[in-house]
Amino acid sequence: MEKVNFFGQSLEDLKEILKKYGKEKFRAQQLFQWVYQRGVTDFEQMTDLSKTFRAELPNIFTFDLPLIVQDLISTDGTRKFLFDVGGGKTVEAVLIPSEDRLTLCVSSEVGCNMGCRFCFTGKQKMQRRMTAAEIVGQFVQADKAIKGDQRITNVVFMGMGEPLDNPEAVFKMVEVIHSPWGFNFSRRRVTVSTSGLVDMIPLVAKNKVRLAVSLNATTNEVRDFVMPINKKWNMDQLLAACKDYTEETGDKVTFEYVLLKGVTDSIEDARRLKKVVRGIPCKINIIPFNEHPDSGFERPDEDTIVAFHHELMDIGVHVLRRKTMGRDIYAACGQLRSKFEGHPEKLDLQSAMT
Ligand code: SAH
Numbered sequence: 001m002e003k004v005n006f007f008g009q010s011l012e013d014l015k016e017i018l019k020k021y022g023k024e025k026f027r028a029q030q031l032f033q034w035v036y037q038r039g040v041t042d043f044e045q046m047t048d049l050s051k052t053f054r055a056e057l058p059n060i061f062t063f064d065l066p067l068i069v070q071d072l073i074s075t076d077g078t079r080k081f082l083f084d085v086g087g088g089k090t091v092e093a094v095l096i097p098s099e100d101r102l103t104l105c106v107s108s109e110v111g112c113n114m115g116c117r118f119c120f121t122g123k124q125k126m127q128r129r130m131t132a133a134e135i136v137g138q139f140v141q142a143d144k145a146i147k148g149d150q151r152i153t154n155v156v157f158m159g160m161g162e163p164l165d166n167p168e169a170v171f172k173m174v175e176v177i178h179s180p181w182g183f184n185f186s187r188r189r190v191t192v193s194t195s196g197l198v199d200m201i202p203l204v205a206k207n208k209v210r211l212a213v214s215l216n217a218t219t220n221e222v223r224d225f226v227m228p229i230n231k232k233w234n235m236d237q238l239l240a241a242c243k244d245y246t247e248e249t250g251d252k253v254t255f256e257y258v259l260l261k262g263v264t265d266s267i268e269d270a271r272r273l274k275k276v277v278r279g280i281p282c283k284i285n286i287i288p289f290n291e292h293p294d295s296g297f298e299r300p301d302e303d304t305i306v307a308f309h310h311e312l313m314d315i316g317v318h319v320l321r322r323k324t325m326g327r328d329i330y331a332a333c334g335q336l337r338s339k340f341e342g343h344p345e346k347l348d349l350q351s352a353m354t
């Protein structure tokens, strides 16, 4: 039988695999505990397993994790990891500390096919969807990197890629980290952010994780322009799916709204935004555009951002202006990745080994 990557298997998957090898089900729990709770992948150290079973394990599983090729810590505490995912390609994950949280932002795809005009990732076609093992791997590596000093409290799928274009691997990852024998990570502390793959939104409710939607415009005309996915599913369809999500789960949806100078940042936009989300239990995150070269867009000036925020004051829902974090380490939108792509000789292989 072909070897499988351990990190891509849920507890149930593991039981099935072990069954094929004539092993008891509880062995799956033991393995999960060793690997996720004690961080051990060397079979010889798994002392409560018989010697013969230990000897068989390397023929059944691999424990490959995406290698960290860069690990950068920003002056504001944001920490960015760049992972080698083979073929000279890299993806990134970012740890973002805040008062009572440590949020890990993970990637779900190498590149992205949604083609949002303002997004650096979107400029590159999707190379491939990431495997569940690679998504779990980002969590495991980040968790190892903080060495038990702290714990990751939240996971957001806001890195590279469109998570609902890769739902199988994304929700498998959630299942793996959720397992009580794994990290026992609450589903309610996982947020999936989508550009609006309307037919996939019911999966977010089904998997009991939180939904964030990149709205980024207040009219179909502008949204068609900045986010081409809007031509497939327009704002009415998207907002109806959001409403269904809130009714099904009793949870709020988070609307992300990127402020693009002269495109989405007017006071009329702010007023329309209030109307657009009316009747949908929600939170709103306004995100001043992070500039990157040749994007064709600019970040609005501070007065415009403040005026937009202010106009939303009376909306009656929580509005948060997302701080720009990790600017000094390019912790936004695939900027770091671009510096290394195609130049594997520049990758710091020393840190990849540790
Ligand atoms: N593909 C998913 C998740 C990844 S993008 C999605 O689109 O929702 C995560 C968030 O970053 C989205 O809300 C997106 O609108 C925003 N974003 C992308 N590029 C940006 C930039 N240059 N500046 C600010 N926000 C950006």
Ligand code: SF4
Pocket (backbone or CB within 6 Å): 112, 113, 114, 115, 116, 119, 120, 121, 122, 123, 159, 160, 161, 162, 194, 195, 214
């Ligand atoms: Fe893809 Fe999200 Fe970027 Fe759009 S904003 S191109 S969906 S990663």
